[in-house]
Structure formats: C-alpha cells, structure tokens
Amino acid sequence: MTSSRAAKIDRLASVAARGPELEPGPEGSGSRNATDAGVSLAASAWRRLRRNPVFLVGAVVIGLFVLLALLAPLIAPHDPALRLLDDQVSRARNEIPPPQDGHPLGGDQFGRDLFSRMLLGSQQTLLVAVLATVIGLGGGLVLGTLAGAFGGWVDSLVMRIVDVLLSIPSLLLAVSIGALFADQTQFTVILAVAIVQIPIFARLLRGTMLSVRQSDHVLAAKALGVKRGAIVFRHILPNSLGPVIVQSTLVLAIAVLDAAALSFLGLGAADDAIPEWGQMLGNAQDYFDNQPHLAFLPAVCIIVVALGFTLVGESMREALDPRQRR
C-alpha cells in the first residue's frame, strides 16, 4: 500500500531519533561504548564525518560551487542576456558561434556568450536549490509539527493527505502543480519542486517527533507541569530535527535535478535571459544532435553539484545512523 513509502520514511525517522545513546543494551542503559561516554549524538557524528573522505569531497564540491555563485558576477566577462554574437547564428544551417577571442566557449543558440552564462548559471541554480528546499522544508515543518504535536485526528487527517501525495510519482505531482499556473516563470518550477518535497519532510518529522515524544526527558517535562507548547517547541522539536537536516541536504540535489527535468518538459519561463543550468540543459534539447556541448556543459555542472550534495547528505545520514558505529 501507500504505507510502504511512508513506512520507509518512518523507519528512517525512528532510527535517527532513538540515537545510539538511547538504545538499551543488555545490561540496561549503562552499557555505553567507552569511547562514546558523555559524547552527544551530534558531536560523535561530527567526529566520524570529519574523517570521512566521502563527506570531505562533497563538502569541497559544494564549497567551490557556492564560491563560484558568489564570485560569478565579478568573473563573467559579458552580460549573459546580450546577443553579442547574433550575426554568427544560423538557424537554417544549425550553426552557433564557435569559441573565439573573448568568448572562450563561443556563443549559445541565441549568440549570447556561453562562458558568462555558464558562470552566472551557478547563481540561479543555487537559488533554485536553496529556495525549493527552504519552501519544502517550511511546509513540511508546519504539517509535520501539527501532526506530531497534536496526534489524534489531526495526525490522521494530515497523514492521509500526505500518504496520497506520496503515492503520486514526484514528477507527475510537480507537473500537475505546474499546470495550475497560467503564467509560468522560474518560480513556478521552484514551487512545483518544493511542494513535492513537503509530504516527505512532513512524514519524516512526524515520525521522529512521535518517537521523541516517548522519551524520558519529555515525560519528565510533562511531570514537571511544563506547558504543552513549550514541550513541543523546546523539548520535542529541537530533538527531532536531525533526520530532517540530513534530508534537506539530499533535497538540495533532488531540487537541481527536478528543476532540470521540469525545464526539459517545458515548464518554466520561456524567457531565459537570466541563465540557470537546468533550464539551459532543458532548452538545449533541440540542438543536441548538432551542438551537443550546449547540453553537455550545463549537464556536467548539474551532475557535479548534485553529486556534491548527495555525498554530503549520505555521509551525514551514515554518521547519524547508530548501526554504522562499528
């Protein structure tokens, strides 16, 4: 049933929420690993991360990508929207400007400087990834907190809707959300990608919150007569964010890839004066047979960036998973 995907998310949530310290050993809670005594989950996870080459490679890739996005306007030799080489474009003969003085990569299908567009594309791509993730995360936090804090019928109602949304393949869901907009812009793409992630975040957070709710410190807070709002926001929610943070890192990669797929399907702004790698790749499809580099360059950038986020996300998940401690 739909419960399968939901169940997988729940399992992820509960494993991470329990944490290694809370797992009762055969001799009760006193059976901690000697080296881990007194070290919080986050601290021990960070210790393992620092030594993990997978994490380091991913972190370096992301660092360079962010640096590029920040510095792009300074490095880029030309305005990415100007059709400087328009005279060298021939639609009939499938010709685009070749590399030449001042234009190391030549021009794109409209005679705009490809090198500048590639550099500045990093900005918009980073923006798409971050915005989509933040919106998805925000929506997921609200829904997940509602379900996890109140339980009962609120939980049932929210989770039924979430289950249904999870049962629609993500790209189909994104396309149907995109279809609701009469005027499509790059923001439509961001919104469509983000909304698809909301049910995943909601389910993940709710699962973690439900298991944190059972823990001793929450019971203690209840016994002390702490107000319900304070219990949720100070005791349950902060302790439930680990899996959500890991998921956010993975969603950054998914957002870049999904945005490219939606551009390929024709969702998004027809006007691409401000370059974005996914859009450049999607729009290059008609030129692929004759000018493969138009697709190849943004595609390689997307793959490297998505790989960077995935490496970091996966190594974080591994570091937080108690079963990985060997």
Next chain:
Amino acid sequence: MLQLALVVVVLSVLIFGWLRMLPGGPVSALLGDRGTAESRAELTEALGLNDPIFVQYFAFLGRAITGDFGTSTGVSPGKPAMELFLERFPATLELSIAAILLALIFAIPLGYLAARRRGGWLDNAGVVGSMIGISIPIFFLAFLLKYFLSIKLGWLPTGGRQSPDIDATRITGFFVLDGVLTREWDAAWDALRHLLLPAVALASIPFAVIFRITRASVLDVLDEDYVRTARSKGLTRRIIRDRHILRNAMLPVVTTVGLQTGALLSGAVLTETVFSWQGIGQALAIGFERKDFAVLQVVIIAAAMAYVLVNLIVDLSYAVIDPRIRSAQKVS
C-alpha cells in the same frame, strides 16, 4: 484494504479540487481554446457547474468510476482520454518491466559481490557509480545513449517501438511478447532492439538504488550469528549464500523495488519523450505542453493507483519471503 480505499477517496477529492483550480476552471480545461461563449455555457450546464459543490463531486466520482474522464484536447483531439490511456498503457508497462528486470538482474548480484568483497575495487566502483547514477538527470543519460549508440554508431534505432517497414500482428500490446506469440521473430527482435536503450536509461536509477540497498542489507546479514554458525557447521558457500544470506537480505530489497515504481513512472515521462516511445509518459509530456487536462487527469489517477497496487503486491509478497510474517498472520 481499508488503507487502499482511503487513499482512493482522498485522491479523488484532490483531483476534483485540482480540476477546479486549473487556470480558467474545468470548462476551459476540457474545451481548451476552442470554446465559444455558447459552448461554454452549454458545457457549464452539462457539467453541472451550477449545482452545489457536493453534487458536483459525486457526479465527478460517478463519471470517474465509469471511466469517463472527458475527451482529449491536445494529445489526440477528439479521442476519449480513457481510450487513449488504454491504448498507450501497455507500451509504458513493457518499458517499465524491461527496466526493472534489467536493474534487478544486474543490481542484486553486483550488490552481493560488492558486500562480500567490501572495500575491493568492485565495491568502490559500485558505490561511486551508484552515487553518480542518481546524480545524472535521466533525460540527459537517455540523450547520451541515443547520441552515441544510435546517431553516431548507428547500432540501435533512435526511437519509436517498431520499425515502420515491419507489419506485425498485435495481440497484447507488448510488442516483444506479440512477436514471440505470433512467432514473427524478426518483429520481436526489432521490438527488442527498440526497447533496449530506453530500458537502460530508465533502469539507471532503480539500478543505483537497488545496488546500494542490496549491498547494505547483505553487509548487515553477514555479521549475523546464524551466518557464522552456518559456516562453522561446514555448510558449503553456496548454501550459505542462497539460504542464509540472500534470503534474509531480500526483504529490504523487495520493499525498495516497490518504492521504485514511483520513480519509474517519473522516469518514464522523460525517457519516453527522448525516445518517442508511444506510452503514457509521452502522453503526459505532450498533454502538459498542450494543456490537455483530460489526459493529465487520467494519467495521474492511473499512476497513483498503479503505485498503490504495486506496493500492495510487495506487502503481500513479504509473507512469501519471510516465514515470520506468515506465522504472525496465522496467529492473528
């Protein structure tokens, strides 16, 4: 089963709401740009849009149950959306089955070998490869395959399901199977050649995911006491592999296969578009471009149902794989 029923009910409400939220409302959605003021008023009345919202919802439900999802306006104008769907569905099914089979055939043995030789070259290559596999936009991979193997080298056809000069008999709508059933071997071979590249492209993500889950799952099982016991009893490697390791490691793998059907349908939209594969994925892509909401509607409902159904089968198959679940069912 209750879960299934609930999902269908909530889904119908969502689709109903979605149709009403489309730009211009359902009348524009169904008529497209061809509507005149007269035909719009007529359709508004005919669709019962002047009725109370609950009446409208149940009317919608009634039409949906009888398979009446309106008429296609963009993909193939004038054709009932349901008929179009049924025509194209076998193509997508054939492609998806081929892709998941490809993924399983390669991912499970490779995942097992990678886990047995943890840290070896196969393990490292596999882990890196699967990370790259999920980071490549699937339509770009499809393009690469098509560009190098079809256009540059000319080894395989560039798109479609069958060469136009082959006049094959159709029975099931699965072209390869049709060729085998009618013993038209050249038609079957031709269909298989058309199928290969799209299936490889579509298999990339399930392959990466299944490889990793198999590897992780086998690694878990290898540490178990019963595997050590089996070894010290002096059982052959083969028996330990088949009965002790693989059987126990398969449960998470089966779950993942079910979960991947959703990703498969998403991927089919992109792969079918690149290879002009006449399936529902392509219909969805064209339908979206031409604002054919009747087609979008039926494809989304069908995709969600297919996903729910596959995962129901996965849940049921647990009992076959895991005797613990079987006995638990008997007790209850």
